[in-house]
Amino acid sequence: xxxxxxxxxxNIWRHRRRTLINMSAVGLGLFLIIxxxxxxxxxxxxxxxxxxxxxxxxxxxxxxxxxxxxxxxxVLAAPAALLARLALPPGAEVxxxxxxxxxxxxxxxxxxxxxxxxxxAREPAVARYAGDxxxxxxxxxxxxxxxxxxxxxxxxxxxxxxxxxxxxxxxADGEMGAALYRVRGIFHAVVPAIARSRVLVTTxxxxxLLGIGDAAHQIVIxxxxxxxxxxxxxxxxxxxxAGYDVATYGQxxxxxxxxxxxxxxxxxxxxxxxxLLVGLGILNTTLMSVxxxxxxxxxxxxxxxxxxxxxxxxxxEAFWIASVSVAAGLVLGLAVTWIGSEHTLLDFGQIFGESxxxxxxxxxxxxxxxxxxxxxxxxxxxVYVLTLGVGLYPAWRISRLPPAxxxxxx
Amino acid sequence: xxxxxxxxxxxxxxxxxxxxxxxxxxVDLSVEPGEFMAIAGPSGSGKTTLLNLIGxxxxxxxxEVFIDGTSLCGLSPLALADLRRDRIGFxxxxxxxxxxxxxxxxxxxVLQLQxxxxxxRRARVAALFAKLGLATMMDxxxxxxxxxxxxxxxxxxxxxxxxxxxxxxxxTANLDQxxxxxxxxxxxxxxxxxxxxxxxxxxxxxxxxxxxxxxxxVDGKVAxxxxx
Numbered sequence: 001x002x003x004x005x006x007x008x009x010x011n012i013w014r015h016r017r018r019t020l021i022n023m024s025a026v027g028l029g030l031f032l033i034i035x036x037x038x039x040x041x042x043x044x045x046x047x048x049x050x051x052x053x054x055x056x057x058x059x060x061x062x063x064x065x066x067x068x069x070x071x072x073x074x075v076l077a078a079p080a081a082l083l084a085r086l087a088l089p090p091g092a093e094v095x096x097x098x099x100x101x102x103x104x105x106x107x108x109x110x111x112x113x114x115x116x117x118x119x120x121a122r123e124p125a126v127a128r129y130a131g132d133x134x135x136x137x138x139x140x141x142x143x144x145x146x147x148x149x150x151x152x153x154x155x156x157x158x159x160x161x162x163x164x165x166x167x168x169x170x171x172a173d174g175e176m177g178a179a180l181y182r183v184r185g186i187f188h189a190v191v192p193a194i195a196r197s198r199v200l201v202t203t204x205x206x207x208x209l210l211g212i213g214d215a216a217h218q219i220v221i222x223x224x225x226x227x228x229x230x231x232x233x234x235x236x237x238x239x240x241x242a243g244y245d246v247a248t249y250g251q252x253x254x255x256x257x258x259x260x261x262x263x264x265x266x267x268x269x270x271x272x273x274x275x276l277l278v279g280l281g282i283l284n285t286t287l288m289s290v291x292x293x294x295x296x297x298x299x300x301x302x303x304x305x306x307x308x309x310x311x312x313x314x315x316x317e318a319f320w321i322a323s324v325s326v327a328a329g330l331v332l333g334l335a336v337t338w339i340g341s342e343h344t345l346l347d348f349g350q351i352f353g354e355s356x357x358x359x360x361x362x363x364x365x366x367x368x369x370x371x372x373x374x375x376x377x378x379x380x381x382x383v384y385v386l387t388l389g390v391g392l393y394p395a396w397r398i399s400r401l402p403p404a405x406x407x408x409x410x
Numbered sequence: 411x412x413x414x415x416x417x418x419x420x421x422x423x424x425x426x427x428x429x430x431x432x433x434x435x436x437v438d439l440s441v442e443p444g445e446f447m448a449i450a451g452p453s454g455s456g457k458t459t460l461l462n463l464i465g466x467x468x469x470x471x472x473x474e475v476f477i478d479g480t481s482l483c484g485l486s487p488l489a490l491a492d493l494r495r496d497r498i499g500f501x502x503x504x505x506x507x508x509x510x511x512x513x514x515x516x517x518x519x520v521l522q523l524q525x526x527x528x529x530x531r532r533a534r535v536a537a538l539f540a541k542l543g544l545a546t547m548m549d550x551x552x553x554x555x556x557x558x559x560x561x562x563x564x565x566x567x568x569x570x571x572x573x574x575x576x577x578x579x580x581x582t583a584n585l586d587q588x589x590x591x592x593x594x595x596x597x598x599x600x601x602x603x604x605x606x607x608x609x610x611x612x613x614x615x616x617x618x619x620x621x622x623x624x625x626x627x628v629d630g631k632v633a634x635x636x637x638x
Contacts, residue, residue: 003522010510299506302467303567304495304523306488404468407502 004309008316015289022285023321026387027329029278033379034333035340037267041370042340043363050256053190053355053362055116055127055198056249057095057220058229059236064245066217072100073172075215076244083219085239089232091224093125098206099217102169104149104199106157113153113199115167117206117216126220129189130200136161136185144205147181152196154186161186167199171211179209190355191362271379275386282321282390290314290394297398298406307399314398318391322384330380337376340369411479413575413607414441414464419473421459421630433459435630436473441575441609446601448621449611455627457611458579464609465498465577466490478574495523499568501578501610505560507552513563514539514548520571531570538566542596558589565597569606578610582617594620 012019051057061082066074076082079096088094098117103110116123120139124131129150131138139146147165159165163183171177181201189195207213223229229248237246250257290297297310346367356363398406416439422430434456441447449457462468463475466482475482477497482490494500499520507516514535521531539545544562552560561581568576578597582590594617600606610617618624626634 007508007510014510295506296508299500299502299508301491302465302494302500303520304491306491309523402468404462407462407467 004312004316005320008313009320011313012317012320018285018289019321022282023325023328025281026278026321026325026383027332029274030326030329030379030383031333031336033267033271033274033383034330034376035336035369036270037375037379038333038337038340038369038371039367040263040267041372041375042337042368050259050362051222051249052126052128054194055095055123055129055220056253057126058223058226058249059221059233060247060249060252061219061221061236061240062217062245062247063243067245067247070099070101070217071172072170072210072212075172075212075217076219077215079214079216079219086219086221086236087239088221089223089225089228093122093222095119095123095126095220096203096216097123097218097220098203098210098212098215100169100206100210102167104153104157105166105168106159106163108158109156111153111156111197113167113197115169115206115209116198116200117203117209118200119203120200123200126222129187129191129194129198132188133185134188136183139184139200139202141202142204143184143202144208145181146184146201146205148185148187148200149183150195150198151186151188152192153199154183156196159183167201167209169209171209173211175211177209177211179205181205190364192353192355271382275382278383279386279390282318282387283393286314286318286391287394289317290398294398294401294406294409297401298403298409301403301406310399311392311395314395315388315391318388318395322387326380326384326387329383330376333379334371334373334376337369338371340367341371344368412440412476413443413445413478414439414609415476415479416440416460416464417474417476419460419463419470419475421456421463421468422471433630434463434470437627437630437632439625439632439635441607443574443607444601444605445607445609445623446598446621447609447623447625448618449609449625449627450613450618451611451627451633452613456630457627459630460627461577461579461609461611464575465500466494495520496571497574499571499573499576501561501564501568501576501581503580503583505552505557505564505584507560507563507567509552512549512551513544513555513559513566516552516563517566517570519567524571535566535570538570542566556589557585558592561585561589561593562596565593565600569600569604575607575609578608580611580613582612582614587616590614591616 063074063076065071083094083096096119100115102113102115104113118130120141133148134151139148149159161183164180165183166178166180168176168178207215223232233246233248240246300310344366348365352365354365416437419434419437420432421434422432424430437460449460451457463470477493485493517535517538518531521534539548542562544566547555547559547563582593585593597608598620601608612618623637625632
């Protein structure tokens with residue numbers, strides 16, 4: 001080991017208790033930052049999670065009129081051909097939907113629902129509930145008589161697998177349309193509003209019910225990276241022209257964008273606060289550790305150490321403290337957030353139900369953390385740089401002291 | 411050529427802003443290679459100040475100090491640091507070994523700053539410790555050593571890099587009579603056998619009796635320069 005690092009390592013253990021307290025403060029601060037940001041991320045989830053929960057896309061394409069009125073006839077003609085024109089980035093997931101509002105009735109009663117005509121193979125990639133079938137099975141692609149409904153809706157209408165239900169809608173031609181479907185599956189949605197009012201049929205069944213031929217109302221796109229939403233949407237707008245409405249999730253669900261901002265803001269403010277405390281703590285102990293050795297640094301200057309070698313020694317001591325404490329804080333923070341991502345830490349379900357919805361954003365009642373190695377490494381890098389940076393000030397001060405003056409220190 | 415030459419050096423310290431105290435008032439002195447010289451005088455006579463100026467630890471208010479013919483006046487802090495490393499050895503009253511280093515590592519410290527290869531400096535220090543009767547102390551850390559042992563290691567550290575002059579500020583002040591006598595005898599032996607030039611401050615009569623030359627300071631001036 002380099003002689004400077006060896007000397008620095010031995011120096012930090014002169015006051016074992018003080019060094020351990022200092023390291024604990026830095027490590028604990030980092031642990032808090034990682035855990036807190038993981039907790040916030042776990043409660044709100046990232047945009048992709050949020051959109052998955054409600055079946056929205058980072059980008060949605062429809063006709064401009066459909067966006068405003070949701071009329072059955074306001075369709076995207078030949079959606080397959082349209083989809084083929086879109087050059088989407090790798091990793092993008094796409095869902096093509098027919099969407100209508102109607103009345104679903106069973107022998108026990110009726111309730112207003114939103115009908116999504118979907119491709120059963122594609123939909124689970126853009127809507128988590130479509131893949132979370134709790135009873136029965138997913139629809140077969142060619143099943144024009146099957147339906148999958150939410151679990152709360154099934155309970156409310158006392159409908160079970162195999163039961164028949166009837167859907168009544170206004171068709172594209174303005175006439176009333178109705179059809180009977182047999183319940184093939186019951187899905188679970190985190191969002192209660194979806195669990196009690198959304199039903200899924202195949203695209204073909206929905207097209208037939210609404211009388212729209214080979215058409216759809218909505219193309220839903222989820223991207224690999226949420227940050228790509230705006231640039232990709234801008235490109236699609238330019239490619240498709242005025243006949244299409246291309247909207248990002250930030251435009252469709254502004255509260256989600258605001259929550260992202262809030263989440264980042266809260267984490268940043270909290271992190272800054274912890275960084276400040278950690279920085280002051282390190283500065284205090286480093287100043288104490290350095291100035292109580294003033295005479296010793298004077299001896300080292302007398303023996304021929306250059307001022308920058310004194311700076312290097314003090315910074316090397318900060319390096320060891322930073323390395324040990326950051327490693328401990330990072331490992332602990334990642335371990336806790338990983339455990340929290342695998343298991344529920346606290347569950348407020350009895351008070352709030354499975355989730356709360358605020359302006360469309362979903363907040364789960366089961367408290368979990370988000371495990372993010374990237375976030376942990378970022379926070380570690382900041383604490384590391386902070387610790388080394390804070391060590392520079394006392395190092396600079398002591399290195400500028402004239403040797404004779406340093407030797408006179410008691 | 412003199413190892414050390416001090417020409418009409420004064421040193422004043424500002425105290426409480428306006429009041430200045432003159433620690434040295436026009437000192438002239440030269441030290442030749444191989445001398446074993448004591449600077450004597452009562453407390454406050456300027457002994458430590460003079461050693462600090464010779465050791466390039468402080469700058470004179472006026473006058474000049476030369477080491478091996480090189481004037482210290484106008485040298486940069488880096489050049490002064492290199493000069494201390496290469497040409498001057500220090501022994502302090504309170505030993506001032508680095509407590510987290512072993513005795514051998516302390517003695518190697520200056521050689522390490524000079525970038526002497528590890529094996530070479532180990533061998534040099536081992537030979538030196540054997541010569542000084544410190545062979546059993548090599549791996550001991552200062553807190554585990556007596557004052558006399560620490561000061562002998564400090565002397566070993568001072569001479570390991572073979573400097574032009576070793577400056578010792580009251581090296582026996584913290585030692586008992588026997589340890590002090592043993593230390594001075596060891597220094598004198600090194601002076602006689604290896605030609606190491608020693609300049610040390612003291613007011614201990616036993617130490618003064620061993621010196622070949624005694625320069626007496628009174629109120630910051632050379633009052634007497636006695637050679638035996």
